[in-house]
Amino acid sequence: MAKKNLVSHIHDLDIHTEVLCAARRTATQFSLPASRGDDFMHALETWTLESMRTVRRLGDCHYFKRRIRISESNVDPRERDNTLRHELAHALKNFLALSGTAHGKEWKACARALGADPRASSVRPAFHEQVQRDPRMRVVARCLSCDYEVIQTRASRRNWSSYSCARKVGGRKCGGRFTKVD
Secondary structure, eight states, X not given: OOOEEHHHHHHHTTOHHHHHHHHHHHHHHTTOOTHHHHHHHHHHTXXXXXXXXXXXXXXXXXXXXXXXXXXXXXXXXXXXHHHHHHHHHHHHHHHTTOOSOTTSHHHHHHHHHHTOOOSSSOOOTTHHHHHHHOTTOEEEEEETTTOOEEEESSOOSSOGGGOBOOOEETTEXXXXXXXXXX
């Protein structure tokens, strides 16, 4: 997918009315005028939708760059739709100037209104199967303490032994050091 106008893409998916109604509902839910939903749709006319080559991250929203990006590895149509709605929820939360964290209760209200699964990340059960099939993806490092494996498409520029493992083991951070896997 090349760079595309976001509102054109929303029209192509035939979800324009749905997004507009969700923006209006969310605005009124947070005691803002419903017309802020209309303003949101007008603001999206300056946004672009782009693809990115990431494998583990499905999408991202850059509010100040007015850009939503969706991963090329995100090929399941339902997952792509959910990812777009997820990123639109970030744009809506920021547009309405709602407080809270990136995936806090305000964002979850926006996500629900837009029909997105209100979770911080997608569960991709086939991810490890994809690791086996995709030659770009491989285990590049392993924690010496808990055997946690880091899967990446590109090698880190830093020495792996300088990283400490943040995986929770028994309610505490593991803290072990990584070693490179050849």
